[in-house]
Structures are given as structure tokens and as C-alpha cells.
Amino acid sequence: MARLDLNTPLVWLIAPLALVLAPHAFELPLWISLSWMGFAVAGLRSANRRQAWPRWLKLSLTLAGVAGVLLQYGTVIGSQGGVALLVFLSGAKLLETQTARDRLGLLFVGCFLLVAYFLNSQSMAMAGYMTIAAIALVAAMIANAQPAPDPRASLGLAIRLLLQALPLALLLFVLFPRLQGPLWGLPQQTAAKTGLSDRMSPGDFSQLSLSDEIAFRADFASQAPDPSALYWRGPVLWDFDGRTWQTRQAPPAHPVRGEGRGKSVSYAITLEAHRQHWLFLLGLPKPLPPRLERLETSLSPDLQWLAKAPVSQRLRYVIDADLEYRLDPDSLDAASRARSLTLPEGNPQARELANRWRATAKDTRAIVDRALAHFRDEAFFYTLNPPPLGGDSIDAFLFRTRRGFCEHYASAFVFLMRAADIPARVVTGYQGGELNPLGNYWIVRQRDAHAWAEVWLAGAGWTRIDPTAAVAPNRVELGLNAALPANERRAGLMTLEANWLMPMRLTWDLLNNQWNQWVLGYNQERQRQFLARLNPFLATWQGMAWGLAAAGGGLLLLMAVLILPRLAPRKTDPASRLYARFCKRLRQRGIVRGAAEGPADFAARAAALRPVLAERIWLITRLYLALRYGLRQDRAEVDTLARLKRLVGEFRP
Numbered sequence: 269m270a271r272l273d274l275n276t277p278l279v280w281l282i283a284p285l286a287l288v289l290a291p292h293a294f295e296l297p298l299w300i301s302l303s304w305m306g307f308a309v310a311g312l313r314s315a316n317r318r319q320a321w322p323r324w325l326k327l328s329l330t331l332a333g334v335a336g337v338l339l340q341y342g343t344v345i346g347s348q349g350g351v352a353l354l355v356f357l358s359g360a361k362l363l364e365t366q367t368a369r370d371r372l373g374l375l376f377v378g379c380f381l382l383v384a385y386f387l388n389s390q391s392m393a394m395a396g397y398m399t400i401a402a403i404a405l406v407a408a409m410i411a412n413a414q415p416a417p418d419p420r421a422s423l424g425l426a427i428r429l430l431l432q433a434l435p436l437a438l439l440l441f442v443l444f445p446r447l448q449g450p451l452w453g454l455p456q457q458t459a460a461k462t463g464l465s466d467r468m469s470p471g472d473f474s475q476l477s478l479s480d481e482i483a484f485r486a487d488f489a490s491q492a493p494d495p496s497a498l499y500w501r502g503p504v505l506w507d508f509d510g511r512t513w514q515t516r517q518a519p520p521a522h523p524v525r526g527e528g529r530g531k532s533v534s535y536a537i538t539l540e541a542h543r544q545h546w547l548f549l550l551g552l553p554k555p556l557p558p559r560l561e562r563l564e565t566s567l568s569p570d571l572q573w574l575a576k577a578p579v580s581q582r583l584r585y586v587i588d589a590d591l592e593y594r595l596d597p598d599s600l601d602a603a604s605r606a607r608s609l610t611l612p613e614g615n616p617q618a619r620e621l622a623n624r625w626r627a628t629a630k631d632t633r634a635i636v637d638r639a640l641a642h643f644r645d646e647a648f649f650y651t652l653n654p655p656p657l658g659g660d661s662i663d664a665f666l667f668r669t670r671r672g673f674c675e676h677y678a679s680a681f682v683f684l685m686r687a688a689d690i691p692a693r694v695v696t697g698y699q700g701g702e703l704n705p706l707g708n709y710w711i712v713r714q715r716d717a718h719a720w721a722e723v724w725l726a727g728a729g730w731t732r733i734d735p736t737a738a739v740a741p742n743r744v745e746l747g748l749n750a751a752l753p754a755n756e757r758r759a760g761l762m763t764l765e766a767n768w769l770m771p772m773r774l775t776w777d778l779l780n781n782q783w784n785q786w787v788l789g790y791n792q793e794r795q796r797q798f799l800a801r802l803n804p805f806l807a808t809w810q811g812m813a814w815g816l817a818a819a820g821g822g823l824l825l826l827m828a829v830l831i832l833p834r835l836a837p838r839k840t841d842p843a844s845r846l847y848a849r850f851c852k853r854l855r856q857r858g859i860v861r862g863a864a865e866g867p868a869d870f871a872a873r874a875a876a877l878r879p880v881l882a883e884r885i886w887l888i889t890r891l892y893l894a895l896r897y898g899l900r901q902d903r904a905e906v907d908t909l910a911r912l913k914r915l916v917g918e919f920r921p
Contacts, residue, residue, distance in 0.1 A: 284404035304359035311362035392783040443816040446792040467514040479714035487709035489534035500548045502697035504570045510612045528590025536586045547573040552593035597729035608691035615662040622687035643738040650740035674736045678719040681735040691724035707778045843895035
């Protein structure tokens, strides 16, 4: 069996393409990845044996790949079907890459696939990996143009070329006018992640607690509130069918009726793409922007901030809000009251308990306190693994299982309030978060998802009540892991919170946050803010154009001054000076070199005129030609130059 040469042109092609396509393998069907690897192996074998594949076979494989992509995606265009087809065809092309032109074309396809993956992930780690893949692609292009490529030299030259291009790339990034909207006019194709829903059933939030995905980051302009006050508001659930809470219809169409009663805070939220409509709020916001980048937004009377289109890319917004406020303090409209008291049939024990409280309590607030005391004093447990509930889910939880997560307690509490004729609703969102002291911002993860209740009290309006805090107060004060029983605490979460690992984890998150803010989040608004701090004129379109032209021209001129002299041929290198001395000594004996006469022709004529000197003339000429036009190697060049210098010095015709 023939031995495979690892320095063949096809190896230089397959290696960088494999680096580029490796991340795509997680997004593509398995059969495409396996097909590409099969094509690579088959291409290497045919190149090693110098055998060509039959034309009919290559055509059949190509048509089969196109049909497979059509069946898989229903199309061969777009960010998914198009990329899948391109990956398959790049593999099929490996079966016929006999020429340098074929290989260069495939390397350009690799550049396109390199950029295409940023539609799936734009993380800092992936950008670092893709930088390595880009270096490999450029090195392969360099090697493709050489008959016997040197891996170290090709990689070194590729790195130098990319470093030389980096200043111009940074200049274009900072000054080139940013266009509204995502790359290529396509929304960021974010994979569906675990997150909040507009429905809540028993077990939903306990599943969310298993996810360490970041929901958003928040930073405050001044000192942040206490963690127990960080209730990040999301979907508000009004309707209950006996098991699931949801919002079947839009809230009444009237403006928010609220008044702030405390110190205002200013905070900024960097929201990860969750492909839902809600935007998270803390407190009662001051007037909100009607648009965020390309999204139109609206604030509903129940304090839900909604975007008309799903949030499909990372979004940053700044809010001024009052943490203490009253919502609908004076009255509740008839439609909202009826909706917040509606209950389905069933759960007779819970209804009886609520009726007893209503009959004996002196006012509405006393009923709320009785319910909280019931959760606090009775044998209720906070757990990630509650037992399943039967048909009457509220009765089963309150009187039999008594084990649940936040959604169990919020659901049961709101049911009891409605049964006691107190308007109530479920609010979902996130509670607390993790402070990163390195950047002074809060990290809110999916595991911080939480559900609580709001009851309407005369004179106070909608009031937040968190029944989970009555059962597990550590959940609000110290976070999820502190509230769970020891046998249910997640090993992965405990590892993340380990003291020895904490600095590294927070440092990495700080770097990611800066990457999100200043690279991925460098949109039109942020660009203008940044340039305005440098010079107000730069923040205009004209200023950007003039700044880009001036800085770009200056940068190109500087590069020309630094690089062009090194590329210009040397007029008087040591070998040329020695050869000129040799020609001068021959001229002194009447043998003059013509202006258009090459060294070899001159040596032949001089040797014919002076046969006695022929051997030395030819020896000096060959050494000069080797130094001036031959393949140079450092040690050999030094030795040859020294020998030439000695021979010219001894040449006395």
C-alpha cells in the first residue's frame, strides 16, 4: 500500500476546510458531516494513487446531495439549506481538485463558510477559534501557490499578512457607518433555548433551574438595590384552566395607571435573544422608548413590556424606573376585576379553606397574611422534584404532596386569593442574580427564573406577594442553591460557585460582556455615542466619511513607507559590489562588459579572450550567479559570499 504524503496539495486543502467546518457539524445533519469526511478520505486516496473518479459517479453523488438537502430543509437557499448544500458540495469537490485553480476556489468557499457560521454563534470563544481557521485558510492559499510549500513559512507569512490587515480592519469597524439591522439583512438564527414561556404548568420552573444559560445582564448607573428587591418582570398570567396559567387575551387597552413612591434608579439590560416578545423590567418605568433598534414596543396596563416582533438578536436598553410604586391604586376596571377573579371548576378543599379565611378575617390584608402564614407554618417543602399532581392540582398540592417549586406556590396562592374574592394574578420573570464585582453588573441566568403573585388591595393597588419566600426565604436572599435541600443541590452549580473557580468564571464573563457591548453591540447608536466623545463632527455621516478617508489614507501611506522600501530590489548588495570590482579589473585589461551583456555571456567572451584566466573567470561568475539569482540559504550564502570575496581579491589579471 502506498504511503500517504502529508505535504500534498490536497492535505493543505482539507486541513483548513476541516477547521472551518468543524463548528458547522453541530448544526448540520449527521449524514452531511459523514459524507464530507468520506469525500476527504476518498479524495486523498485517489490523489495518492493518481486515479480519477468516474464522471458519472461524481455527478450522481452531487445530485444525491442536492436531493438530500431538499428533503431535509425543503430548500437549497437561505442560511440553513444554502449552507448545508455548500458544505456537501465542498466535500464532493474534493474528488476533483487536480489543479491549483480548483484548490483556490475551494479555499474561497471556505472563507464564505467561515463567515456564515457567525449567523449561528458570535461568541468571543468562537471568534477566537475562527481566527485560527482564517490563518489556516490564508496559509493554505500561500502554500497552494508554491511547488514545495514549507508549513512553518506559510503559517508565518499568513500571520504577518493578517496582522498587517488588522489596523485597516479596526479602522473600518470603528468608522464605517453602521447599518441598522443584523448581518446580511437576516435575523440572527438563534437556536431555541430554555427560557420563560407565556404558559406556566407544574414542573416548568424546576426544569428551568437546570439551565445555566444567561438570560440577560444588568448594570446600574448607581448603587444597585438589595438582591431581594430584584424582581425582573416578564409575562403576566391571568387565565387558569385547572392546571396551566396563561394569557389567552390581551389586557384592557388603557394606559398604565401607576405612580412612583420611591427613589428612582437607572439601569441598562443587555438581553440575550430568546425569540419571545417580552422585554424585562424592574420597577415602574418612566416613559419608555417606542422603538428599540428595529423593534416596535408597547407597555400594557399590567406592566408587560412587549415587542411586536420576537427578540431574535441581542438587545440593549436603558430604563429609568421607580422601585417602589403603586399600580392601579384607586380602582380596578370591571373587565380586569372579573378576569382576576375567574376560576375553573374543581379543587373544593382549597375553596373551602379560602371561604373560612374570608369569613373570619377582618379585612383583605388579613386574608393575605393568613395564606402566607399557612405556607410558612405548615409542613410545606421547597423542592426541585415535586411528586405528580392529580386532576385537582391545587388540592393535591395544598393537602397531600405539599412539595413544590415556585410555580406550585404562586399558582396555589393566586387560586386561594381568587377563591377568597381577592383579585390576583401570576407574574413570571427572574428574581435576583449574581453580581460580578469585576464589572459591577448583574448576571441573570435561566436558573433564576421565578414566579410570584400580585393581589389587588384597595388603596395600594397591585401588590407583589411572593409565597415562595414564606416557605424558603433563602431563595430570595441567597439564591436557588441555598434554598434547596442538600441532596438536591446541583453539583454543577456548586462547582460554579466554588471559591477557587469564581475569579476565573467572573473574569471570563466580564470579557464576554465587553465583547457583547463593544463588538456585537456596536450598533448605530453606540457608534455615534463613541465617536461623539472623540469629536462631535465624527458622529455625523459626513464626519465618518471624512474620518474614514483621512485615517485610511494615512494608514495606507504609512504602510507603504514601511513596506515598499523592503520590497524594492537592492541596488548595491555585497555580491554585486564584488562582481563590479571583478569587471573593473577586467576592464583595466581591455575586456569591457557591454551594457546589455549578461554575466554568463560576458564570462564566455572574457574566457575566450584570456584562456589562461578562463577557470577563475568562470568560477567567480558562477559564485556571483548563485548569490544573485539562486535559492538562498543563510549559512550557504555566507560561505559563498566569503569565497567570492576571496577569489575577487586574489584576481589580478
